[in-house]
Amino acid sequence: MTPGGTGRSSDARARAAQTKRDRTRRALLDAADAHFGARGWNRTRMEDVAATAGVSPATAYNHFPSKHALIGHVYRPLVLSLVGQAEQDRRAGRPVVDALRDQLEALARTSWRHRGLTGAFWYAAQDYVATRVGRPPDPDVPGDPGDPRTLAPVPDTLLGLLRDGQASGQLRRYPPAAEISGVVVDTLLVRAVNRPHEPPEQTAELLLTVLFGTLKPELLCAVGVDERPFAGGH
Structure with a gap:
């Protein structure tokens, strides 16, 4: 594979990873909006938001530290x-x-x-x-x-x-x-x-x-x- 081809492949992987991160972040924000709006502050847990977004709690904390x-x-x-x-x-x-x-x-x-x-x-x-x-x-x-x-x-x-x-x-x-x-x-x-x-x-x-x-x-x-x-x- 040529160096140029390697660079394009790397760029494509980076774009795909960023797209995945953006989608995960959007899913977490949408899930949090629904939970906070319906359940309030005290009854909403990060774990609940993560489950609704279809990701692990660790992933949720990677995007939002608290x-x-x-x-x-x-x-x-x-x-x-x-x-x-x-x-x-x-x-x-x-x-x-x-x-x-x-x-x-x-x-x-x-x-x-x-x-x-x-x-x-x-x-x-x-x-x-x-x-x-x-x-x-x-x-x-x-x-x-x-x-x-x-x-x-x-x-x-x-x-x-x-x-x-x-x-x-x-x-x-x-x-x-x-x-x-x-x-x-x-x-x-x-x-x-x-x-x-x-x-x-x-x-x-x-x-x-x-x-x-x-x-x-x-x-x-x-x-x-x-x-x-x-x-x-x-």
């Missing part, structure tokens, strides 16, 4: 799609109030459509924090890659828009964007756990009232005392 990392990767695409929309609005120069309203309504709808998974993600984040108590941070790792909050940074869906609004004077500068985005997202996730059947329009109205009541209260002051400017969505 259950925390697994749910972070499952939830990540939902977050990144919203972050992408926010970045598009920023580049287009949309008014910050309009962009934030659309973003929060989309966030509430996403949470509602995937409420089982959202509840599991919230429990995973709390469990991760609890297991890290008392452990010093690694100075060489700015964000733990096993942290579900790093893998699926839900506050980032709002953060850039809030920073733009505060920098331009469209929004009050206190609380800082990182603080208020965290408050709003924590409220959203807690309601996904405590009120899983609350309509997304109702959740969005509450979040918008908290956000703009803090950073742009004139929107609420412009209407009557009993009026609700964010009721019912657009």
Whole structure:
């Protein structure tokens, strides 16, 4: 066999191995989505996910080193799609109030459509924090890659828009964007756990009232005392 033929054969084997890895990873993510969504955080085991995906637990751990990392990767695409929309609005120069309203309504709808998974993600984040108590941070790792909050940074869906609004004077500068985005997202996730059947329009109205009541209260002051400017969505 010629050297060129050997190289092509090696490339073909590498591509086949990568395709197999990609399929296994996709099968694990799909199985985890179904398990976390239906069974929640505590009742889902890596072994169950592996069995549903048709692989061994060792293979599952080779792809995802922990259950925390697994749910972070499952939830990540939902977050990144919203972050992408926010970045598009920023580049287009949309008014910050309009962009934030659309973003929060989309966030509430996403949470509602995937409420089982959202509840599991919230429990995973709390469990991760609890297991890290008392452990010093690694100075060489700015964000733990096993942290579900790093893998699926839900506050980032709002953060850039809030920073733009505060920098331009469209929004009050206190609380800082990182603080208020965290408050709003924590409220959203807690309601996904405590009120899983609350309509997304109702959740969005509450979040918008908290956000703009803090950073742009004139929107609420412009209407009557009993009026609700964010009721019912657009």
